[in-house]
Amino acid sequence: MIRNRKIWCAASALALSVALPVMPVHAAPATASTKAVYKDAGAPIEARVDDLLARMTLDEKIAQITTVWLDKVKIFDAQLQLDPAKLAAQYPNGLGHFTRPSDAKGAVSPRVAPGRNPRQTVALVNALQKWATTQTRLGIPILFHEEGLHGYAAVGATSFPQSIAMASSFDTAMLRDVNSVIAREIRVRGVPMVLSPVVDIARDPRWGRIEETYGEDPYLVGEMGVAAVEGLQGVGRSRDLRPGKVFATLKHLTGHGQPESGTNVGPAPVSERELRENFFPPFEQVVKRTGIEAVMASYNEIDGVPSHANRWLLDNVLREEWGFKGAVVSDYSAVDQLMSIHHIAANLEEAAMRALDAGVDADLPDGLSYATLGKLVREGKVNEAKVDLATRRMLELKFRAGLFEQPYADAAASEKITNNADARALALKSAQRSIILLKNDGMLPLKPEGTIAVIGPSAAVARLGGYYGQPPHTVSILGGIRAKVGGKANIVFAQGVKITENDDWWEDSVTKSDPAENRKLIAQAVEAARGVDRIVLTLGDTEQSSREGWADNHLGDRPSLDLVGEQQELFDALKALGKPITVVLINGRPASTVTISEQANAILEGWYLGEQGGNAVADVLFGDVNPGGKLPVTVPRSVGQLPLFYNAKPSARRGYLFDTTDPLYPFGFGLSYTRFDLSPPRLAATTIGTGGKTTVSIDVRNSGAREGDEVVQLYIRDKVSSVTRPIKELKGFQRITLKPGESRTVTFTISPQSLWMWNDHMERVVEPGEFEIMTGNSSVALQSATLTVKP
Known part of the structure; x- marks a missing residue:
């Protein structure tokens, strides 16, 4: 815990100067004979970034890690059209990142200032890119981002069910399809990045942002998060952006969904164990199973340290433990809030130092704090190598998006693709299944x-x-x-x-x-x-x-x-x-x-x-x-x-006087117009080793008169463990469609990942013993079998 701000600032500056090599405040200007490797599409991305960084001045670097949103009105004329003279005067060192080109003038209701339609958005994007690539010293294109939580938040785009509704479908394939449409509608306007999906664990329904989440369960949220990213970026771990796709931004790391008193940005009263057992898993799954290139830190604090100043969270866990290679971006104005809300910085300069040192690469949406970094570097308070690292990560996104080769969009295509018949049909299907x-x-x-x-x-x-x-x-x-x-x-x-x-x-x-x-x-x-x-x-x-x-x-x-x-x-x-x-x-x-x-x-x-x-x-x-x-x-x-969630610990929910601890409706619950009969679970092997696997199968029969869908759910409980474990945890689900009288066998694989836990030394292990394997169609309507795990 930091108890003295002034001591921290001095110590931080000293640590940065010792840990990193001293860099010149201004890089040497490129000579005419210097080969522009960064313009060579055939060169490796790392070499292109190295070459470009070596040519950049400090101020040009800082321009790449700051953004513009509210100030965009300063580069428009009275009709909200781009004014090239104002643009050049406002951003003499280039413009790295541009927030939401589809809106009219920043954080204003579209009912007050209607946003730009597809053709108008493309016109703005293309005009900005033409200026950036032809009128700035190095010709670095701009990275644009948009919102797309449950549809591109723009004029004319398709609106799908909210995230909590999509989670109710328990249908990862459909969520992947929905996000593929969202990506297509955003990318066709020339925007390669979206601030979605949300994989916060929702533990407090008083919190107004619960609708943005995929629910309360780490496994469900993780599977939905993976599907969303696969839809936005494509299936697989490729880091290069594919045609018709956008960079997803995984948010908000972490603890955001269990704020103190249920109020947004409140402290998350969670321990490291709680983080590792519940809040980390969705993020870890997405990082390790997809090509995710951007992560957004959360507004809240954990154990006294706001996420935007938490080097353990952003560097040690995210980058070192999980192997994340992309960029960390701030939530909107969250770096500024290190000063204004959390009071761990006396001014924007200190806020910038804290965030940069923690591993935040870009200051969204207006870059007010990071705009002070030039002054801090010149004063010797921040090592320029730290700025270089953040700039490198943001430039890498641009190279992976292909912006140096093709920064422009097609206005006619944007109108043809946006909210087309296929998108509208998927909007209906996704609503029906939610x-x-x-x-x-x-x-x-x-x-x-x-x-x-x-x-x-x-x-x-x-x-x-x-x-x-x-x-x-x-x-x-x-x-x-x-x-x-x-x-x-x-x-x-x-x-x-x-x-x-x-x-x-x-x-x-x-x-x-x-x-x-x-x-x-x-x-x-x-x-x-x-x-x-x-x-x-x-x-x-x-x-x-x-x-x-x-x-x-x-x-x-x-x-x-x-x-x-x-x-x-x-x-x-x-x-x-x-x-x-x-x-x-x-x-x-x-x-x-x-x-x-x-x-x-x-x-x-x-x-x-x-x-x-x-x-x-x-x-x-x-x-x-x-x-x-x-x-x-x-x-x-x-x-x-409250708090009330299905995967409680055994000592919770003892009882109330004059009322019940039972919920109104349990997790995983939902009825149908038909009837499904589920068999008890059958284990292929009732005994395995700590590194072994087995399968569990359930027969499902539609015994009603209508075709319908059932979501078969797998829960597991460690009966006796070295540290307390939840009474049940979701470890698998499968949505199936059966005609009247039709039967199907659903099979889940039980692997070490299904059984592991964090022991009292904070090591992830599978402990020998008995595990209760439960299957059914909700978290309470379950049948069980016993799996024995031997050393």
């Missing part, structure tokens, strides 16, 4: 007849979730139902309540809707539903009531998991009519809907389902699609049960 059936007393599927009331704050609007784009077409649940059965059934609509006065994710202030006005809307909904046969009621969140809280004036976390506002009152009033009610949850975080779970006839969990969400919900409601999703998180009965 929906979870939580309850059904026989109400579903609905018959397309009589009068159906479609009610609720998310009935007539397509909610996309945080980091949404601006797709050209969206389908609400009301629109989807009308399109499917409007000619057969009479559809009536009422809003019922509003949740927040606004639903703009970008808007800082959030105002809950007026209770008095909501009660008027409830009365109108009751009247509209009085004569109907069935009610479809949408409840949940808006993009404001659950979101990333990125500043004190832009909050997104909540201390309650209850439905916001008068939504419960709306349900109660409609229930009093005695009509059958199907609830569709459209939300960003798990909702503690105990009464609704008891009283509704059927419940669907949709999360945010993307641009085709309304059609997907209608397909499920009326039986054209059999829901097969499973919960990627545990749903608590109340916030008082």
Whole structure:
């Protein structure tokens, strides 16, 4: 722990000067006779980087590890078009990195300043690249990045289900396909990098960013993370960027998903053991199984050290233990926050020193802290070799992306590829496969007849979730139902309540809707539903009531998991009519809907389902699609049960007075319109050595009358261990489709990786003993067998 800032600064400067060779502040200028190896496409990338670095001045290097976002307006004219004179004056040493060229002028809501369409984005990218490659001294192209969490966050791009919904599909192949489309739509605009995927472990549903994650389980998150990166970059470990692909950015390393008090950027109260057992595995899996080239550090601190100043995390673990070779980039303004939030730096200069020393290579999105590095090098406080190392890593990305050979994009192709028919079809399929059936007393599927009331704050609007784009077409649940059965059934609509006065994710202030006005809307909904046969009621969140809280004036976390506002009152009033009610949850975080779970006839969990969400919900409601999703998180009965996750330690969950420790819905849970029978697990070998393998097989039969999907899940427990272990851990899953009467055998391999643990010496080992091998279709509906592991 650093107890004296001034002592640290002096010691750090001394350590840097001793550990690294002294470099000149300005590299010698290249002579006319010097061969420009960096311009030779046939030369090895390492040699090209060496050659280019040797030609660069200090200020040119720093330009490569800083970025521009909010200041982009300084290089535009009044019509937000690029002004070459302003550009040259603003960036005399070149421009290394450019944030989100598709937006209009930085961190502004697209409702206030609509972003650039595909052709306009390409025009800006090409103009910037032409300037960079022809008008700057060395002709270094610019690296652009965009957001693409569940679709390219730009005008005209396809919007897919939010990450937590995609995780509910338990379908890695589909997630790979989705991210392949995202990559294609981004790359065709000339952008080779995306800040996605998120592989944080979500351990606190109060946290507004839980919707951005793949859930609470390390294995599930890791498999989804690998699939996402394979979609974005391509399958395999090649580090060179392929056509139609983008560099993925793995984020946020680490502990971000279990913040103190559930509030964004709060400290992560986790030990090294907790990191290695739960938070590290998804990152490690992606690094070791893919060609990931960028990792983003997390805002939070661990054991008093913010991630952006944590050399142990970024160098020792990420680079040395896991073998990561790419670049580490900062989260937005996180280097500055070493000063403004964490208070481990007195100013931006000290913040830059801490981050650079820890291994952060680029300062996103505006480079305010790293802009001070030139002064620090000239004053002898930072060794230029550190700047060289960061610059090298960022330049390597540009060479691997092929930007020195082809920095330009094709405007016509960008319009043809973006949100094409294939992308829209995949948006529908992914939404269909993400929906979870939580309850059904026989109400579903609905018959397309009589009068159906479609009610609720998310009935007539397509909610996309945080980091949404601006797709050209969206389908609400009301629109989807009308399109499917409007000619057969009479559809009536009422809003019922509003949740927040606004639903703009970008808007800082959030105002809950007026209770008095909501009660008027409830009365109108009751009247509209009085004569109907069935009610479809949408409840949940808006993009404001659950979101990333990125500043004190832009909050997104909540201390309650209850439905916001008068939504419960709306349900109660409609229930009093005695009509059958199907609830569709459209939300960003798990909702503690105990009464609704008891009283509704059927419940669907949709999360945010993307641009085709309304059609997907209608397909499920009326039986054209059999829901097969499973919960990627545990749903608590109340916030008082937190923290609540399925892979707890044996001493947890002893019990409460006057209530239960059982969740409202367990991890891995989800129903179907058909019935599946699963056999007990069969081990190919019941005894293996610590380095051995075996397989476990389960027979699955569809004994119902409909075709449907089941997700077969494998859990393992170490019965007796040298340190405490979870009561169960997911170690495999497979989603299968079976016709009525069809059977299939599902087989999982159990390897040392399935059994290993961190012992009391923090060594990863497989300990001899008995392991309970559990299989089933949720984390609670399990059958077991015993595997013996011998020394």
